[in-house]
Amino acid sequence: MIKNQKGFGVIEVVVVLGLSAIIITSIGNLLNSLYKINKAAELRTRAFSYAQESLEIINDKRNDLFACQCAVAGCSTCVRPSDGQSCTPFSGYDSCWTAYPAGSDLIGIETFRLYKSGSNWVLEALSPDPSSAVIDLDPTFSRKITIKNAFRDINGDIASSGTVDPNTKIITAKVWWKQRDDQHQVDLSTILTAWQNL
Numbered sequence: 433m434i435k436n437q438k439g440f441g442v443i444e445v446v447v448v449l450g451l452s453a454i455i456i457t458s459i460g461n462l463l464n465s466l467y468k469i470n471k472a473a474e475l476r477t478r479a480f481s482y483a484q485e486s487l488e489i490i491n492d493k494r495n496d497l498f499a500c501q502c503a504v505a506g507c508s509t510c511v512r513p514s515d516g517q518s519c520t521p522f523s524g525y526d527s528c529w530t531a532y533p534a535g536s537d538l539i540g541i542e543t544f545r546l547y548k549s550g551s552n553w554v555l556e557a558l559s560p561d562p563s564s565a566v567i568d569l570d571p572t573f574s575r576k577i578t579i580k581n582a583f584r585d586i587n588g589d590i591a592s593s594g595t596v597d598p599n600t601k602i603i604t605a606k607v608w609w610k611q612r613d614d615q616h617q618v619d620l621s622t623i624l625t626a627w628q629n630l
Contacts, residue, residue: 479607479609479616483605483606484620486575486620490579491603491624493555494601494624496534497534497555499527499528499529501526501527505526506526508521510528514535515534515538515539517532517534518530519531530598531598533555538555542578543557543558544556544557544558544579545565546575567607574608575605576605576606577605579601579602581597581598581601584597590623600623600624600625601623602623603621603623606619
């Protein structure tokens with residue numbers, strides 16, 4: 433009987449050690465999975481923050497970027513002296529928005545990058561070089577801003593085609609990053625209008 437008890441004790445120890453190894457491995461795998469999920473959520477949150485930041489910066493600078501103010505009240509065409517772009521104010525308005533952001537080097541451009549120069553944000557044309565989209569302060573992420581004039585249908589509603597409305601801009605911020613060889617991205621959009629007479 434004593435021999436059976438000793439043998440049975442060794443079997444119990446082996447079983448307990450085996451179960452312990454399985455439990456410890458499972459806990460380790462669970463913790464690793466939780467870390468990966470947490471890291472993915474953190475990166476996604478940061479990406480959304482960068483996209484939202486982009487839209488807020490463009491909104492804040494919208495009149496600096498697009499507005500043309502007539503030199504005299506009641507003008508029929510406004511020409512911005514800095515780049516020669518023109519626009520037609522609505523009746524009763526002395527200002528309007530040009531088709532493209534201010535700056536002769538930005539005419540005809542729809543994709544941009546944002547970067548900080550001192551305390552100011554600068555919008556410039558995005559070059560074809562992929563590294564130009566990298567966010568300077570956080571190189572994990574890349575960002576592209578798209579600014580397009582909206583189209584209006586015959587009812588005046590925003591549509592996918594129709595009459596171009598330079599007084600209405602569709603702004604899209606795309607932020608992307610790589611995580612373990614997988615590319616992820618977030619896109620946020622907003623619509624800005626020149627509703628206010630300057």
